[in-house]
Amino acid sequence: MEELSAAESDSADDTGGTGTVSVEETVPVEETVIATRALTKRYRGGQLAVDGLDLTVPAGSVFGFLGPNGSGKTTTIRMLMGLIEPTSGTARVLGQPMPRATRAVLPHVGALIEGPALYGFLSGRDNLIRYDSADPTADPRTRRTRVAASLDRVGLTAVAGKKAKAYSLGMKQRLGLAAALLQPRRLLVLDEPTNGLDPQGMREIRSLVRELASDGTTVFLSSHLLDEIEQVCTHAAVMAQGRLITQGPVADLAAGARGRLVVTTPDPADAARVLKEQGVADVVVAEERVTGEPPDRELAEVNAALVAAGVRVRGFGVERASLEDAFVALTGEGFDVAG
Numbered sequence: 001m002e003e004l005s006a007a008e009s010d011s012a013d014d015t016g017g018t019g020t021v022s023v024e025e026t027v028p029v030e031e032t033v034i035a036t037r038a039l040t041k042r043y044r045g046g047q048l049a050v051d052g053l054d055l056t057v058p059a060g061s062v063f064g065f066l067g068p069n070g071s072g073k074t075t076t077i078r079m080l081m082g083l084i085e086p087t088s089g090t091a092r093v094l095g096q097p098m099p100r101a102t103r104a105v106l107p108h109v110g111a112l113i114e115g116p117a118l119y120g121f122l123s124g125r126d127n128l129i130r131y132d133s134a135d136p137t138a139d140p141r142t143r144r145t146r147v148a149a150s151l152d153r154v155g156l157t158a159v160a161g162k163k164a165k166a167y168s169l170g171m172k173q174r175l176g177l178a179a180a181l182l183q184p185r186r187l188l189v190l191d192e193p194t195n196g197l198d199p200q201g202m203r204e205i206r207s208l209v210r211e212l213a214s215d216g217t218t219v220f221l222s223s224h225l226l227d228e229i230e231q232v233c234t235h236a237a238v239m240a241q242g243r244l245i246t247q248g249p250v251a252d253l254a255a256g257a258r259g260r261l262v263v264t265t266p267d268p269a270d271a272a273r274v275l276k277e278q279g280v281a282d283v284v285v286a287e288e289r290v291t292g293e294p295p296d297r298e299l300a301e302v303n304a305a306l307v308a309a310g311v312r313v314r315g316f317g318v319e320r321a322s323l324e325d326a327f328v329a330l331t332g333e334g335f336d337v338a339g
């Protein structure tokens with residue numbers, strides 16, 4: 001798979017510590033919103049959490065940062081946000097070196113990391129007013145309008161007067177997003193935004209992410225859920241044990257793995273036997289669904305062989321490979337979806 005090229009050559013060492021390189025206060029528009037080079041974090045205890053990461057997040061993408069628990073996603077996000085220093089390597093966000101340019105960059109970035117900090121005894125609206133008041137760049141005269149627009153954007157207007165402690169987890173996440181959206185943002189960074197939500201809450205967050213992205217905001221979201229990434233992301237990077245396994249457009253990642261031959265039949269045992277005889281490898285029977293690796297021969301012949309053997313075929317075809325197939329193909333392991 002072809003890697004995306006960075007918009008900049010970035011050969012200079014930004015963390016060189018000369019102290020003479022000035023940080024631009026205005027953040028220019030770049031084609032690459034996040035670019036890391038050999039980014040590495042070793043924690044004090046010796047744990048290598050992120051190992052030589054080269055990440056390229058194109059502007060306008062919904063970028064899924066995918067990996068099982070403990071693969072280094074949160075550590076990477078904390079380095080990108082200037083919350084912790086990398087051990088080595090560089091990170092640029094909106095074209096600026098982090099953590100050095102944190103003060104210039106963060107006003108353009110909305111972040112939802114490790115759940116929003118909310119006051120339960122305040123209403124949703126008052127929580128946002130509090131957030132907005134804490135922002136020295138926010139004009140107090142337009143505060144109410146800004147808060148109302150933000151509540152509307154995340155669909156919380158009807159419950160804006162309720163205390164935040166009465167909110168469901170999904171509503172709390174949406175309120176956190178509303179706080180991140182009080183100002184126009186070039187980049188939104190969401191760490192596991194659907195963690196702990198029920199399916200309805202997950203759907204709501206997903207559709208909100210799609211909506212935000214349609215306005216041109218780049219969204220970088222981490223997840224350990226493969227299907228979530230497939231449903232909302234245009235691009236993805238896959239992490240395992242602190243290392244980048246692959247990155248690129250989601251369609252390309254999945255296309256890298258072969259699809260599965262799927263036969264639906266009330267005669268699964270016979271079907272499995274015939275498929276094996278026809279050279280289909282890794283045959284798996286799950287009730288009336290028999291799947292396997294597509295063989296190198298003409299599929300029509302395989303189907304004909306099933307019919308000739310008296311197998312009643314209700315469905316026959318090759319299912320598109322999922323990101324999960326790609327992950328398994330790349331790492332040789334299953335994906336820890338239990339999280």
Ligand SMILES: Nc1ncnc2c1ncn2[C@@H]1O[C@H](COP(=O)(O)OP(=O)(O)OP(=O)(O)O)[C@@H](O)[C@H]1O
Binds near residue numbers: 043044047049073074
């Ligand atoms: N402050 C820390 N000190 C030492 N080790 C840490 C620290 N934070 C994380 N780690 C370790 O670094 C590795 C990567 O953790 P990280 O939280 O970045 O992964 P993750 O992919 O975000 O997983 P999760 O979704 O569980 O947070 C793990 O082995 C973790 O135990």
